[in-house]
Amino acid sequence: MRRLGTGIGWRPEIADAVERMPGIDWVEVVAENVCPGHLPQSLLRLRERGVTVIPHGVSLGLGGADRPDAGRLTALAERAEALGSPLVTEHIAFVRAGGALTVSPPLEAGHLLPVPRTRDALDVLCENVRIAQDALPVPLALENIAALFSWPGEELTEGQFLSELVERTGVRLLIDVANLHTNHVNRGEDPAQALTELPLEALAYVHVAGGFERDGVWHDSHAHPVPRPVLDILTDLATRTSPPGVLLERDENFPEPAELERELTLIREAVTAGREGVGPGTGGGAGAAIVAGPAGGSVAVLTRPTVDARERVAVAQAAVLSSLVAGTPVPEGFDRARMRVQSRALAAKRADVVAKVAPELPVILGTGYRALFLEYARERPMSGGYRRDALNFAGHLLRSGRPEPAEARRALREWWLDRAGPAPRRPGGRVARTARRVLLRHRG
Numbered sequence: 001m002r003r004l005g006t007g008i009g010w011r012p013e014i015a016d017a018v019e020r021m022p023g024i025d026w027v028e029v030v031a032e033n034v035c036p037g038h039l040p041q042s043l044l045r046l047r048e049r050g051v052t053v054i055p056h057g058v059s060l061g062l063g064g065a066d067r068p069d070a071g072r073l074t075a076l077a078e079r080a081e082a083l084g085s086p087l088v089t090e091h092i093a094f095v096r097a098g099g100a101l102t103v104s105p106p107l108e109a110g111h112l113l114p115v116p117r118t119r120d121a122l123d124v125l126c127e128n129v130r131i132a133q134d135a136l137p138v139p140l141a142l143e144n145i146a147a148l149f150s151w152p153g154e155e156l157t158e159g160q161f162l163s164e165l166v167e168r169t170g171v172r173l174l175i176d177v178a179n180l181h182t183n184h185v186n187r188g189e190d191p192a193q194a195l196t197e198l199p200l201e202a203l204a205y206v207h208v209a210g211g212f213e214r215d216g217v218w219h220d221s222h223a224h225p226v227p228r229p230v231l232d233i234l235t236d237l238a239t240r241t242s243p244p245g246v247l248l249e250r251d252e253n254f255p256e257p258a259e260l261e262r263e264l265t266l267i268r269e270a271v272t273a274g275r276e277g278v279g280p281g282t283g284g285g286a287g288a289a290i291v292a293g294p295a296g297g298s299v300a301v302l303t304r305p306t307v308d309a310r311e312r313v314a315v316a317q318a319a320v321l322s323s324l325v326a327g328t329p330v331p332e333g334f335d336r337a338r339m340r341v342q343s344r345a346l347a348a349k350r351a352d353v354v355a356k357v358a359p360e361l362p363v364i365l366g367t368g369y370r371a372l373f374l375e376y377a378r379e380r381p382m383s384g385g386y387r388r389d390a391l392n393f394a395g396h397l398l399r400s401g402r403p404e405p406a407e408a409r410r411a412l413r414e415w416w417l418d419r420a421g422p423a424p425r426r427p428g429g430r431v432a433r434t435a436r437r438v439l440l441r442h443r444g
Helices: 012-020 041-048 070-083 119-135 158-169 177-187 191-197 228-240 257-276 307-325 336-357 360-379 385-399 406-420 428-443
Strands: 005-009 026-030 052-056 088-091 094-099 104-113 140-143 172-176 203-208 212-214 217-219 245-248
Touching: 005 257, 012 041, 012 257, 026 041, 026 245, 041 052, 052 070, 070 088, 070 119, 094 307, 104 307, 104 336, 104 385, 119 140, 119 158, 119 307, 140 203, 158 172, 158 191, 172 177, 177 191, 177 203, 177 217, 177 228, 191 228, 203 228, 217 336, 228 257, 245 257, 307 336, 336 360, 336 385, 360 385, 360 406, 385 406
Parallel strands: 005 026, 005 245, 026 052, 052 088, 088 140, 140 172, 172 203, 203 245
Antiparallel strands: 094 104, 212 217
């Protein structure tokens, strides 16, 4: 049992800098981005130094209507064991919808979407959490997410929803104070009220991240400096309890190491300010420890959701996701302007991630990549993950006789043929060299 302390999200782009940073007690890694049998050397070196590594999942979709996928649970458990982690974390969100429960095509968001805070959704979530807990070798903690839109007809506040989730399952909480700020701007929710209602005895650790505001909407980008309002929420949290760990998340637009270290200093100062304001009976102490057991308090009897409850949640989530990625009408009661913002954000994220998992595509297509992909995304929802999305996008372009010029189309065809079959046709270097020639010709 130990406190986590101050940590940072480990990303390949800043791996060397993280190893050299002073005062890093632990790191968090996106679970889906590491392979248990081929862990990055940087992570292995950190583990050898005694730095705790925690896998953070993004694809389980425990808030979805379907029961958790056994393969995804096995993969998350394997990563926890390979990294020697004291716990694993995931999100209270849905990431896919449709399928058997709705007799409709399966759809993927490629992003974390908010679950409705209703009794039906809570019943489904609780059973899904229990299934996950039974499959994992270490305790599970769940994160509150940021949202651009609200569900109509919600029956519980976020604090009430999470408090009952903890009571019924014993799950721990990963509180993202940046997400509390996002929901304050986008949904008018009071961060202080949410903290008052949360079962902070269940706190596993805290996330801190940056974002930006545009046209009255806060975007949780993880690509900008942490703003003062987020640090103030962290201070408020630290007046109520002593966080076992606090972690800085940064996923893009990585600054110089000195700037990341400055942000970590601001985070430590925000926590210290909260601890100095702690009064009798409000928490305090040197910090809670992670223990391999329930989050504290009694665990209520978990009632199994009815088949009807899962189906109701499935139909509602499929209608929402279809409106966001397939152009179907926005369901009754939703803010149509916010849903348009979310739809554009999902398409932009698809374009960005596909460019990362298939970096040859922006090279082959040049400056036209983004416009071509967004045109494709408007008509074709994602249904098989980002790598499959990249292949489908390339196939779509080839069937329509694009791109121009002919050399770019040949390079794209070679790329698609090399990856679409059961085994590569030829070494990837040839495709890369062809792509570079196309890029140089475009620039010339």
